[in-house]
Amino acid sequence: MVTLNVNGKNEEMDVSPEMPLLWALRDRLNLTGTKYGCGRAMCGACTVHVDGEAIRSCSIMVGTVAGGKKKITTIEGASGKVAAAVINAWQKLDVVQCGYCQSGQIMSAITLLSKNSKPTDTDIDLGMEGNICRCGTYVRIRQAIHQAAKSLA
Amino acid sequence: MASMIQPKARRYLPGLLLTAVLLMVSATAAQAQTSTADSLAAWQKVSSVLTHPRCLNCHQPNVPKQGDNRQIHVPLVVRGPAGHGVGAMTCGSCHNASNNPTSRTPGAPHWHLAPASMNWEGLSDRELCLMLKDPKRNGKRTPEALVTHMANDGLVLWGWEAGAGRESVPMPHKEFVDHLKVWVAGGTACPK
Numbered sequence: 001m002v003t004l005n006v007n008g009k010n011e012e013m014d015v016s017p018e019m020p021l022l023w024a025l026r027d028r029l030n031l032t033g034t035k036y037g038c039g040r041a042m043c044g045a046c047t048v049h050v051d052g053e054a055i056r057s058c059s060i061m062v063g064t065v066a067g068g069k070k071k072i073t074t075i076e077g078a079s080g081k082v083a084a085a086v087i088n089a090w091q092k093l094d095v096v097q098c099g100y101c102q103s104g105q106i107m108s109a110i111t112l113l114s115k116n117s118k119p120t121d122t123d124i125d126l127g128m129e130g131n132i133c134r135c136g137t138y139v140r141i142r143q144a145i146h147q148a149a150k151s152l153a
Numbered sequence: 154m155a156s157m158i159q160p161k162a163r164r165y166l167p168g169l170l171l172t173a174v175l176l177m178v179s180a181t182a183a184q185a186q187t188s189t190a191d192s193l194a195a196w197q198k199v200s201s202v203l204t205h206p207r208c209l210n211c212h213q214p215n216v217p218k219q220g221d222n223r224q225i226h227v228p229l230v231v232r233g234p235a236g237h238g239v240g241a242m243t244c245g246s247c248h249n250a251s252n253n254p255t256s257r258t259p260g261a262p263h264w265h266l267a268p269a270s271m272n273w274e275g276l277s278d279r280e281l282c283l284m285l286k287d288p289k290r291n292g293k294r295t296p297e298a299l300v301t302h303m304a305n306d307g308l309v310l311w312g313w314e315a316g317a318g319r320e321s322v323p324m325p326h327k328e329f330v331d332h333l334k335v336w337v338a339g340g341t342a343c344p345k
Contacts, residue, residue, distance in 0.1 A: 020255050040256050041247035042228060054241035059256040064249045108241035115240060127240020130228040130247075 002066040006031070007077030010068050017063025021055075022046045024062050025074055033075040033103045037132075044131030047104035049073040054111040056130070075103035082113050085151045089144040097135035105131050109145050118149055192339025198324070198332040200278055203285070205322050207312035211266050212273035221320050236266040250307075252316035259319065261311035268292065282343035296337040304330045 004011050004021075006029060013028045020039075025031045025048065034057060037045030041059035048057045050070050065072055078087070086109045089095075096102045105128070112119060112127040119127065124142050133141065202208065210218040217226040233239040238246070249260035267273075270290040273281055284290050285299065294302060303309050315321040322329070336342070 018254060020253075041258050044228075044241075047241070047246075053243060054246055056247045056256075059247045059249070059253055059258045061249050061253055061255075112240040119240070123240065126229070126231055127242055129230065130242050132228075 002062055003068040004062065004066060004072060005068045005070065006072045007074060008071075015062055017061060017066065019062045020058050021048070021060050021062055021065060021072070022057035025057060025072075031074045031076050035100055035103060037101065037104075041130075042132075043101070044104045044108060045101050047107040047131065048075075049078075049107060049111065052111065052114060054108045054130075073107075075107060078107065078110060082148075082152065083110050085148040086110050086113065086144070089148040089151065093140050093144045093147065095137055095140040095144050097133075097137050101131060101133045101135075105133065105141055109141070109148070113145065113148055113152065117152060119145060188339040189342045190339075192336050192342035193344060195332040195335035195339065196282055196342060196344065197278075199329070199336055200281060202312075202322055202324055202329050203273060203281060205312070207315055207319070207322050208309075209273055212271055213266060214269060214272045214274060217266055232266050232269065236268060252311075252314070254317070257316065257318055259311070259316050262307035264308065279344050282341075286341045286343075296341050300330065300333050300337055303333055 001012055001014050002017060004013070004024060006025065011029055013024060015024055015028065022034060022036060025034050026036070034048055035045040036058065037043035039058045041056040044056065046056050046058040047054050049055070050060070050065050050072055052071075052073075083106075086106055090102070090106060095105075108128050108131050112124065116123055116127070121142060124145050128141065128145075203212075206218070206221050206223050210220075210223060215232045217230065218224060219226045228242070230238045230242045230244070233243070237243050244264045244266075247256075247258050248264040249258070250262045250264075251260045252258070253260055271284070271292070273284070276284065286296060288294060291299065292302075310326065312322045313326045
């Protein structure tokens with residue numbers, strides 16, 4: 001039995017410590033806003049936060065974040081000033097096309113802006129490098145991050 | 154004491170002393186030469202491990218490499234201020250403290266790029282040797298501390314348990330540490 005603190009709530013489940021966190025979130029907790037993309041930590045669709053850091057939940061194992069002390073946040077639980085600014089900018093600029101990668105993009109953008117309140121284009125490109133968008137919405141993603149940064153200033 | 158020695162023996166004393174001194178000097182020189190030679194031979198073995206992809210891929214200036222073919226890390230991740238990446242792209246974003254059998258992402262405790270002062274890429278054998286024993290560039294380690302680090306550090310040990318899809322360091326870890334000890338005992342000799 002392992003305990004995961006997800007979106008502020010301790011959740012107990014009988015799963016292997018080697019299970020990818022993604023399956024615990026989607027299949028056990030029904031938090032399906034986090035998407036499965038590649039399963040190899042190569043695309044970023046499964047990005048969630050652990051203590052505010054963006055992590056790929058397909059690659060991070062349940063055992064790595066179990067115990068209840070590490071705070072896991074999914075797109076469903078994203079909140080706070082930075083999250084609100086990012087989500088607002090995403091909506092205003094209509095960033096999303098098909099939308100599959102966007103929960104991961106938003107979670108990464110929140111982490112980026114939490115660490116760097118005024119990122120340059122290069123900061124954004126490097127800091128978001130692990131999130132791929134097959135629709136190619138990168139230009140709007142970048143604009144939205146700049147806009148969110150402005151609204152937070 | 155000299156007065157206690159018989160006159161006949163006293164006549165031979167300078168010669169005996171000289172012979173003894175010469176023998177001692179010659180023995181010491183031979184020992185030092187052997188130790189240096191041993192140290193140099195051991196260094197070649199040590200160096201063959203340090204330049205293996207499992208070590209060299211993360212002893213990079215700014216961007217880690219990956220795989221046995223030593224390609225640039227995909228997705229691209231850069232050093233950042235603490236050697237752990239930048240923004241939403243940090244080592245811990247994907248790497249656990251152990252290998253992940255599902256995603257096949259390698260993992261070990263404190264997974265990160267080696268400090269910039271410990272970039273080993275592109276160094277000659279001599280440059281690598283000099284860097285390794287330079288406390289200004291090796292994390293302020295004495296030669297003995299280098300042995301301890303390479304014998305016990307979890308991230309170093311990962312090189313011998315690299316997981317599926319990548320070659321572990323072929324030389325057994327104990328043998329590597331033994332060579333390292335010989336290199337240190339012989340005075341951390343470096344090739345010319």
